[in-house]
Amino acid sequence: MTVVNRQKVLVIDDERINLKIISDILREDADVVLAISGEQGIRKAIEYKPDLILLDVLMPGLDGYETMNRLRHDVRTSTIPVIFITALDDASHEEKALLMGACDYIQKPLNHNIVQARVRLHLQLTKQRKLLEQLANIDPLTALANRRRYEEFIVREWQTAIQHNECLSLLVLDIDNFKQYNDCYGHATGDKVLKRVATVLAGQIKPGEGLVARYGGEEFVVVLPRFSQQEAERIAKKCMLDIEELNLSYSHQGQTGQVTVSVGGVCVSPLVGDLVEDFFDKADSKLVEAKNSGKNKILWFHSHELDISVK
Ligand SMILES: [Mg+2]
Numbered sequence: 001m002t003v004v005n006r007q008k009v010l011v012i013d014d015e016r017i018n019l020k021i022i023s024d025i026l027r028e029d030a031d032v033v034l035a036i037s038g039e040q041g042i043r044k045a046i047e048y049k050p051d052l053i054l055l056d057v058l059m060p061g062l063d064g065y066e067t068m069n070r071l072r073h074d075v076r077t078s079t080i081p082v083i084f085i086t087a088l089d090d091a092s093h094e095e096k097a098l099l100m101g102a103c104d105y106i107q108k109p110l111n112h113n114i115v116q117a118r119v120r121l122h123l124q125l126t127k128q129r130k131l132l133e134q135l136a137n138i139d140p141l142t143a144l145a146n147r148r149r150y151e152e153f154i155v156r157e158w159q160t161a162i163q164h165n166e167c168l169s170l171l172v173l174d175i176d177n178f179k180q181y182n183d184c185y186g187h188a189t190g191d192k193v194l195k196r197v198a199t200v201l202a203g204q205i206k207p208g209e210g211l212v213a214r215y216g217g218e219e220f221v222v223v224l225p226r227f228s229q230q231e232a233e234r235i236a237k238k239c240m241l242d243i244e245e246l247n248l249s250y251s252h253q254g255q256t257g258q259v260t261v262s263v264g265g266v267c268v269s270p271l272v273g274d275l276v277e278d279f280f281d282k283a284d285s286k287l288v289e290a291k292n293s294g295k296n297k298i299l300w301f302h303s304h305e306l307d308i309s310v311k
Contacts, residue, residue: 006031007123008048012041012067013056013085018110022054022085025115030123038062042070045077051126052119054106057086057093068100081122085110139214141191142198150213150221157225158276161269168225169232169267172283173201173239175218176260176295177250184252193248193259194218200242204235221280229267229300236263236298260296262287267300 011022012035023032033048035041038059045053053071057064064084071077084097087108094105103125104118137149145153154170161168175181175197182190194214201212201220210224222239224232240261248259264287266279286299293299 007051007127008033009052009054009119009123010035010041010044010048010050011054012038012059012064013054014059015056018056018085018108021110022115025110025112026119029116029120038064038067038070041067042074042077045071045080046074049076050080052122053080053082054085054119055082055102057084057088057097065096065100068097068102072101081126083118083122139198142195142214144198144202144220145211145213147213147215150211150215150223153211153213154223154280155276157223158270158279161225162272162274165269166226167228167267167269168223168279169227169229169265170224170279170283171222171232171236171239172215172264172280172287173220173222173236173261174263174287174291176262176291177252177257178218178259180252180255181248181250181259184250196246196248197243197259197261200246201239203242204239227267229265232265232267233298233300236265239263240296240298262290262295263298264288264290265298265300 007030009026009030010033011019013019013022014036016036019034019036023034026032033044033050035044039062041055055064055067064086068082071080071082081103082101083104083106084102085106085108086093089107097105103122106115106118137145139146157168160166175193178190178193181193198214198220201222205212205222205224210222210227213221215221222235224235240263243261244258246259250257250259264283264285266283266286268279270279282301286301290297290299
């Protein structure tokens with residue numbers, strides 16, 4: 001799991017002296033990024049993805065409220081917590097800021113300890129929120145992405161593929177004879193098999209290339225954006241080979257064998273109106289066919305319904 005060591009705070013204020021004062025207060029707790037205007041602040045928020053933004057209300061050009069409004073309406077910045085900083089002591093301004101979604105409101109003149117304490121509190125909350133988000137997306141046994149994360153990822157990649165007219169490949173893999181393995185050696189050993197298979201799958205793609213997730217039970221998915229069928233098949237074959245080479249053998253009711261996987265695959269360039277659910281079903285139906293026709297093989301979905309076993 002990624003551990004964020006040092007958090008980032010973006011300070012947006014039109015007066016250099018304020019930027020200096022605030023960065024001196026925060027330097028101990030975070031990396032500080034400075035912006036001298038609302039426009040520059042929005043650009044830096046997108047570029048640096050800070051954990052927290054301190055935003056001055058009174059600025060020429062884009063004032064704090066308008067800056068906040070734009071940050072909230074951009075998906076790249078909409079969830080970053082914002083603390084307003086202002087010399088205005090009218091309660092209506094504080095109310096307006098909080099209603100716009102500010103997480104806090106600090107008044108000038110700045111008190112060193114108050115600024116530090118509030119920023120520390122919000123950085124801590126941000127850290128906890130990110131950790132919870134990570135945990136909500138991870139399968140605890142294998143540390144792979146879980147089905148929830150897969151479903152978010154595939155919808156996003158599906159939309160991207162439609163937008164840019166790109167192909168998208170999906171592999172659905174299932175460990176063969178896993179029930180026999182569990183019956184033979186117990187669930188603790190079965191869990192070890194799941195972990196080892198997960199490690200093999202995770203090792204097949206580089207970070208940012210795609211997503212490997214545990215779909216449920218002994219079923220896994222590999223999403224490969226912009227991978228042609230040929231490239232995806234190469235990954236699938238490598239997965240099968242590496243899993244066989246783990247040499248996880250079993251012997252059950254007179255049957256002996258090694259742990260293998262069956263794979264169903266699909267590659268499409270989706271069009272507007274195509275359904276992402278059908279995409280999964282196509283790969284999954286090929287997986288079922290692979291299981292029913294001897295296991296330890298890859299079957300690929302073809303739009304013209306000609307399925308070719310490539311093993
Ligand atoms: Mg100002």
